[in-house]
Amino acid sequence: MTCELIAVGTELLLGNVANTDAQHLSEQLSGAGVNVLYHTAVGDNPARLTEVIHIAHRRADLLIFTGGLGPTYDDLTKEVVCRAFGRKTVFHPEIVEEIQHYFDTVFRRPMPECNLQQAYLPEGCTIFHNPVGTAPGCAFEADGITVVMLPGVPRECRYLTDHALIPWLREKSGEVITSHELRIFGLTEPQVQEKLGDIMNNAVNPSLAPYAKTGEVLLRLTAKAATTADCEALMAPMLREVQARLGEYLYGIDTGSLEQQVLTLLKARGLTLSAAESCTGGLIAKRITDLPGASAVFLGGVVSYTNGVKAGVLGVAQELLDEYGAVSEPVARAMAQGAQRITGSDLAVSVTGVAGPDKDDRGNDVGTVFVALAAENGTVVQKLDLGTGRHRIRAMTAHHAFDMIRRYLTDLPIRKGE
Amino acid sequence: MTCELIAVGTELLLGNVANTDAQHLSEQLSGAGVNVLYHTAVGDNPARLTEVIHIAHRRADLLIFTGGLGPTYDDLTKEVVCRAFGRKTVFHPEIVEEIQHYFDTVFRRPMPECNLQQAYLPEGCTIFHNPVGTAPGCAFEADGITVVMLPGVPRECRYLTDHALIPWLREKSGEVITSHELRIFGLTEPQVQEKLGDIMNNAVNPSLAPYAKTGEVLLRLTAKAATTADCEALMAPMLREVQARLGEYLYGIDTGSLEQQVLTLLKARGLTLSAAESCTGGLIAKRITDLPGASAVFLGGVVSYTNGVKAGVLGVAQELLDEYGAVSEPVARAMAQGAQRITGSDLAVSVTGVAGPDKDDRGNDVGTVFVALAAENGTVVQKLDLGTGRHRIRAMTAHHAFDMIRRYLTDLPIRKGE
Numbered sequence: 001m002t003c004e005l006i007a008v009g010t011e012l013l014l015g016n017v018a019n020t021d022a023q024h025l026s027e028q029l030s031g032a033g034v035n036v037l038y039h040t041a042v043g044d045n046p047a048r049l050t051e052v053i054h055i056a057h058r059r060a061d062l063l064i065f066t067g068g069l070g071p072t073y074d075d076l077t078k079e080v081v082c083r084a085f086g087r088k089t090v091f092h093p094e095i096v097e098e099i100q101h102y103f104d105t106v107f108r109r110p111m112p113e114c115n116l117q118q119a120y121l122p123e124g125c126t127i128f129h130n131p132v133g134t135a136p137g138c139a140f141e142a143d144g145i146t147v148v149m150l151p152g153v154p155r156e157c158r159y160l161t162d163h164a165l166i167p168w169l170r171e172k173s174g175e176v177i178t179s180h181e182l183r184i185f186g187l188t189e190p191q192v193q194e195k196l197g198d199i200m201n202n203a204v205n206p207s208l209a210p211y212a213k214t215g216e217v218l219l220r221l222t223a224k225a226a227t228t229a230d231c232e233a234l235m236a237p238m239l240r241e242v243q244a245r246l247g248e249y250l251y252g253i254d255t256g257s258l259e260q261q262v263l264t265l266l267k268a269r270g271l272t273l274s275a276a277e278s279c280t281g282g283l284i285a286k287r288i289t290d291l292p293g294a295s296a297v298f299l300g301g302v303v304s305y306t307n308g309v310k311a312g313v314l315g316v317a318q319e320l321l322d323e324y325g326a327v328s329e330p331v332a333r334a335m336a337q338g339a340q341r342i343t344g345s346d347l348a349v350s351v352t353g354v355a356g357p358d359k360d361d362r363g364n365d366v367g368t369v370f371v372a373l374a375a376e377n378g379t380v381v382q383k384l385d386l387g388t389g390r391h392r393i394r395a396m397t398a399h400h401a402f403d404m405i406r407r408y409l410t411d412l413p414i415r416k417g418e
Numbered sequence: 419m420t421c422e423l424i425a426v427g428t429e430l431l432l433g434n435v436a437n438t439d440a441q442h443l444s445e446q447l448s449g450a451g452v453n454v455l456y457h458t459a460v461g462d463n464p465a466r467l468t469e470v471i472h473i474a475h476r477r478a479d480l481l482i483f484t485g486g487l488g489p490t491y492d493d494l495t496k497e498v499v500c501r502a503f504g505r506k507t508v509f510h511p512e513i514v515e516e517i518q519h520y521f522d523t524v525f526r527r528p529m530p531e532c533n534l535q536q537a538y539l540p541e542g543c544t545i546f547h548n549p550v551g552t553a554p555g556c557a558f559e560a561d562g563i564t565v566v567m568l569p570g571v572p573r574e575c576r577y578l579t580d581h582a583l584i585p586w587l588r589e590k591s592g593e594v595i596t597s598h599e600l601r602i603f604g605l606t607e608p609q610v611q612e613k614l615g616d617i618m619n620n621a622v623n624p625s626l627a628p629y630a631k632t633g634e635v636l637l638r639l640t641a642k643a644a645t646t647a648d649c650e651a652l653m654a655p656m657l658r659e660v661q662a663r664l665g666e667y668l669y670g671i672d673t674g675s676l677e678q679q680v681l682t683l684l685k686a687r688g689l690t691l692s693a694a695e696s697c698t699g700g701l702i703a704k705r706i707t708d709l710p711g712a713s714a715v716f717l718g719g720v721v722s723y724t725n726g727v728k729a730g731v732l733g734v735a736q737e738l739l740d741e742y743g744a745v746s747e748p749v750a751r752a753m754a755q756g757a758q759r760i761t762g763s764d765l766a767v768s769v770t771g772v773a774g775p776d777k778d779d780r781g782n783d784v785g786t787v788f789v790a791l792a793a794e795n796g797t798v799v800q801k802l803d804l805g806t807g808r809h810r811i812r813a814m815t816a817h818h819a820f821d822m823i824r825r826y827l828t829d830l831p832i833r834k835g836e
Binding site: 007012013014015016017018019020022023024025026027028029030036037038039040041042043048051052055059209274275277280281282283284285286288289290292294295298299300301302303304305306308309312313342343344356357387388390391394 | 430435437454455459469525703708716723774808809
């Protein structure tokens with residue numbers, strides 16, 4: 001099945017918002033075996049939208065519209081789409097009740113008259129009821145293709161995609177698609193290609209495809225079959241082979257981010273963590289506390305952006321700072337031990353480095369970073385050379401810090417740097 | 419001038435990345451008076467890309483391609499675009515030198531042969547040199563329209579948009595467009611509409627348009643005229659009127675984010691800052707240290723995710739924690755004073771609150787947050803009710819913390835909460 005996504009809204013063309021609906025839909029549709037061939041965005045203009053519909057009709061079997069289902073005059077998607085496919089709309093009193101309920105319980109104010117417009121839907125459509133907003137989605141067949149309309153508000157679009165559209169498409173296709181996400185840290189995408197290129201290029205069902213994230217590599221392994229069990233059986237041999245080839249660089253299968261994996265491992269071992277951050281300036285703490293449940297294992301940390309705080313709060317000896325400078329192996333070690341001591345955590349991670357834009361006063365290059373991990377049985381320090389780019393260096397430093405903890409908690413070797 | 423943006427890359431259709439290039443380009447082009455009518459995304463497929471070019475040619479005067487300018491076999495934008503417009507490509511040895519330089523200084527590894535491909539550009543084009551990557555951009559006129567190609571990597575696309583494409587379009591138009599960014603915190607977008615709706619709805623040149631960011635409102639004031647001075651003269655009366663109506667909620671004109679404004683004000687006053695963070699878990703420190711030059715004013719901070727760290731590191735009295743709980747006015751106050759004392763900073767900000775998903779053990783609702791600011795002349799505490807959503811609560815708490823510092827540094831009143 002080939003698909004075109006059509007986003008309707010002048011706010012997209014003005015750059016007020018990014019079209020994140022298209023990304024989420026594409027990800028989910030690809031996972032469900034739908035071949036997305038085009039994304040189009042067009043403004044709140046009936047003539048241009050009609051022309052876009054005609055073009056899409058010629059080149060895809062599934063048209064998914066997002067946006068323009070609101071209650072105001074510029075919400076014209078339903079009207080224009082129905083006219084293009086010669087559909088009448090039908091009033092649904094039960095949708096009015098849903099909208100009324102949403103106003104009563106969430107907005108806690110009277111429902112305006114104009115919202116009644118949202119209760120009109122194309123004749124004979126499947127309704128995608130919307131418990132997280134006021135605009136229902138819908139789907140119908142016309143002229144040999146399938147037409148879907150979803151609200152544009154990202155939260156509502158995402159909800160109806162995951163809970164209504166994808167299950168509906170799966171049921172229609174009568175085929176099950178299952179996938180696993182493989183997460184890799186410590187190898188670049190070309191290095192992963194080198195290790196797995198023969199599999200990725202030849203695999204059809206199951207298929208293995210990469211998608212890059214900053215600093216890490218993600219692969220998706222996908223199979224189609226009659227049942228979930230059949231999908232898993234198809235994937236099992238390839239999964240074993242990929243695991244064997246990636247070894248310790250494969251940090252998780254369906255586990256979420258590095259910090260999520262660290263959180264899971266710490267919980268499983270009943271251990272606590274703290275952090276002492278210089279160049280990352282709070283990013284490590286921020287990333288782990290982004291996760292619900294972090295308070296069970298993360299006690300806290302210190303952002304020691306100056307030598308005064310390294311000495312005064314973390315207790316790093318002034319002699320170390322004077323002799324080796326703040327960006328050094330001994331200071332990284334003392335910072336981690338200091339965080340461990342003052343917070344009472346089982347493990348403590350520390351980072352100190354030069355994020356740029358300039359070298360530090362000891363002549364350390366931008367990108368020179370030390371990461372240390374203090375644990376029960378001692379402290380290990382890793383030296384990194386992360387190249388340039390302030391944001392990149394900070395993000396990669398946090399990745400390496402989490403990977404170091406992950407390696408410690410899974411008894412893998414930690415590279416010591418130079 | 420009407421415009422279509424065409425993004426090339428299968429990774430967009432698989433949902434691996436969002437098309438943020440389209441957002442940034444749209445925002446900048448709108449500001450430069452270009453009317454963006456369509457966004458299209460298509461995969462790395464020559465036949466479909468060619469068809470997309472023919473459609474775009476019929477409906478826009480300016481076609482901007484992003485992506486597919488890399489050195490590998492699936493980077494086919496240049497080849498397909500040149501074929502569609504009957505252009506040869508020409509080899510540019512000076513581009514090879516630039517790419518070589520980029521490999522020497524940034525990647526620090528030999529340049530692969532395949533990168534030579536990036537030195538071929540359409541005959542007679544204007545070259546947009548790329549100092550932040552290896553793919554140059556370019557522009558040429560053909561068949562009565564203007565064709566532009568930019569790299570797809572967001573950082574590179576953004577750089578070339580701002581530093582090459584927009585200046586080039588402005589020079590071509592022979593008209594000067596000048597704009598100012600007005601940044602507002604503490605009012606919702608409807609509240610801003612209420613205060614300024616009459617101006618926004620009627621203003622043509624200069625124009626005043628909002629674009630929302632999470633938690634704050636940004637307005638762009640834009641004028642077109644023969645010279646920059648004429649633009650400024652056109653804008654001056656409206657700017658005065660808007661300033662008068664927004665008052666203390668207008669935190670900056672062309673100043674960057676709240677944290678950037680705080681950094682600027684602290685530098686100007688020669689004051690230092692520290693932070694004690696509970697529910698934001700390092701986000702405040704992270705946001706200010708995202709900015710180059712933060713080390714001149716930000717000494718560091720403590721992420722006190724547990725009562726043990728609040729007491730042991732920040733010196734919050736155990737009696738306060740026992741009597742009032744961690745999420746309370748007295749504890750917020752003591753946290754700020756503790757950070758100020760242990761770091762020796764002039765100012766210290768603290769936050770403690772319930773980010774969710776659950777209420778805290780004292781029954782405080784999700785979204786209850788205390789923000790405190792300790793300064794030379796005392797400590798002030800503000801109570802906030804930020805509603806639901808973990809990420810939103812954390813982001814809004816950081817906004818409020820920075821706004822509180824901004825208000826203190828500009829002698830504005832700080833709302834005390836209940």
